Amino acid sequence: MKREKYYEDLIPLVGKKNEIIGFEKKEKIHAEGLLHSAVSVFIFNFENNLMLQKRSSIKYHSSLLWTNTCCSHPRKNESVLKAAHRCLIEEMGFDCFLEKKFSFTYHGFLSNGLIENELDHVFVGYYEKSPIINFKEVDNWKWISLNELIKNIHIYPNSYTIWLKIIVRDYLNQLKRI
Secondary structure (H helix, E strand, C coil): CHHHHHHHCEEEEECCCCCEEEEEEHHHHHHHCCCEEEEEEEEECCCCCEEEEEECCCCCCCCCCEECCEEECCCCCCCHHHHHHHHHHHHHCCCCCEEEEEEEEEEEECCCCCEEEEEEEEEEEECCCCCCCCCCCEEEEEEECHHHHHHHHHHCHHHECHHHHHHHHHCHHHCCCC
């Protein structure tokens, strides 16, 4: 069992062409700013509102910030699609069809001295019901229109995660309906 848990904690380190070049624990990755693989999931309802989550207060970075529906890192020997479904189930309590829309790389500094350096794989899905949130991962959630989200990020930029702000600023047109 210990061995399985150890592998769950290992996150793929990636090269510039998305090739896996090794594995490391997420705490070291974020402390040193190592380029690694991540997933971001955006769930819309059929009115085209986005399900946002407010990250839990016990998260070791970006706690109590609003972000996309869920986000995580693939584990060793786990595809990015499986990681996206796992995180949706673990954080929001449901699963649905997901389509990969795009990937992008970003680098940024977090308020607690940690560093994000991710190759982020972005998935989109549709769901109409309310989630059953995991309070270890999520403090709150809401539906929001994209126009309202853009306005709120402009007015309250410190209330949102760095990756959500980048996606909204640079890739919003790629989050189109499936």
